[in-house]
Amino acid sequence: MSSSQHPPITSTELATLWMTYQEKTMILRFLDYFLKYNENEQQLLQLHYDRAVKSLDFIKTVFQAEGAAIPTGFTENDVNTEAPKLYDFMFDLMYFRLMSQIETGLFALYSNMSYRNDIRQFFKRLTSEAQELYDQSTHLLMDAGVISRPPYVSMPKEVHFVKDTNYMDGLKWVSEKRSLNTIEVSLIQHAVDTNLVGMQLMIGFAQVANEQKVRKYFVKGMELSKKIETELGDVLRHSYIEPPATHAGKATTSTVPPFSDKLMMYTTSLLSTFGLGSNAIGGAFSLRSDLPVKMLQLGKDIYNFAKEGGKIMIQHGWMEEPPQIEDRNQLTKG
Missing domain, CATH: 1.20.1260.10 (Ferritin, core subunit, four-helix bundle)
Incomplete structure (x- = not known):
């Protein structure tokens, strides 16, 4: 990328790319560790490892073109892949399901804070990848019986409107919530x-x-x-x-x-x-x-x-x- 192809990045874009670099280098370190012990979802974890590396390469390219310092983030010095297993059955998928929820919200927000086309497309892609990870991890965890669905309720048969302000009560000791x-x-x-x-x-x-x-x-x-x-x-x-x-x-x-x-x-x-x-x-x-x-x-x-x-x-x-x-x-x- 040459500086002539795009306008300079704004302070907002600098901030969101910087925060993404921190988060993605953190994710890589967890993947470094979990890939060693996961025998069943190696392909899934490797896919998202490769995607994280690709995202970091994009950020580095943008920063280098702008003359901005590359953040430190988290490196191989922050992980010991020889350490024994710290979490048991399926925790890695539970962790990445949680992180995908965080990433979906963050990257959608960052996309709406971006103005330069390539950066908007970058965060749009990251949002889609986070949603895909959520879908994949949720599917695998439910198939394994590790997580359960939220409760079911009776379906409403007609539309109602709130007519009593007591609907909003909940702090009075004398009234039933x-x-x-x-x-x-x-x-x-x-x-x-x-x-x-x-x-x-x-x-x-x-x-x-x-x-x-x-x-x-x-x-x-x-x-x-x-x-x-x-x-x-x-x-x-x-x-x-x-x-x-x-x-x-x-x-x-x-x-x-x-x-x-x-x-x-x-x-x-x-x-x-x-x-x-x-x-x-x-x-x-x-x-x-x-x-x-x-x-x-x-x-x-x-x-x-x-x-x-x-x-x-x-x-x-x-x-x-x-x-x-x-x-x-x-x-x-x-």
Whole structure:
């Protein structure tokens, strides 16, 4: 690509490409490790490994044409492929299913933030690839009986409109909460489902982290994921809906780290950001008044957890700084 073929990239495009580079190099390190132990889905994982490499090559080409520094991201030094298996049966697919959900949202957003045609097409392709990975991993996990479908309900036979403001009640102790509607069930179900995977991820991370402070942080992550799963699961049970559960994807007893503390901290930061966004959506679309309050309280816990993680990363020199806007105040001081 020559600089004459395209206009210069904007600050927004620089930011989204930079963030994608961080995320894709992280994905490669997990694939490096999971490819060693996965015997059944080697072709699927290798396909997405090759696609991640292709995406990184595109970003490097754009940055080189713009004279921008190539980010560090995560390298082979952040993974130990000789480490014993840290997670058991089907966890790799559970992890990539979760990551495909994150990527679908991120890349669709990045596409809508892009102006240059080649970059718009790049993020359009990444969105499609993330959706394909979600389809493939969901299909395989359901076939294996590892994940279950959300609950079924009786189909509505006629259209109704809400006529009583009590429909939005939920905070009064003296009144019985109405049963959940299907929108609320879907959002709570999704939050519980993702936190089940997140909890196992945190358990494994806590077992293998090198730094004691990092290990304690991941233990907090275990406890937070369990709290979210328990409290939201109780909301489902109140309407006689059993929350999702799985027998697979548990952490093993290994204490040998396959990943660097830096990589594990970044992964946790990414999942925390995803959790904050999911909680915000869950609160915004819930009409029963107790649910936005609960989502807000859990969101505050996630925010505080993410903030603590950011401080740990900075203290250890693990947080790569995004490209900065020029400091005009400093430049004009002469």
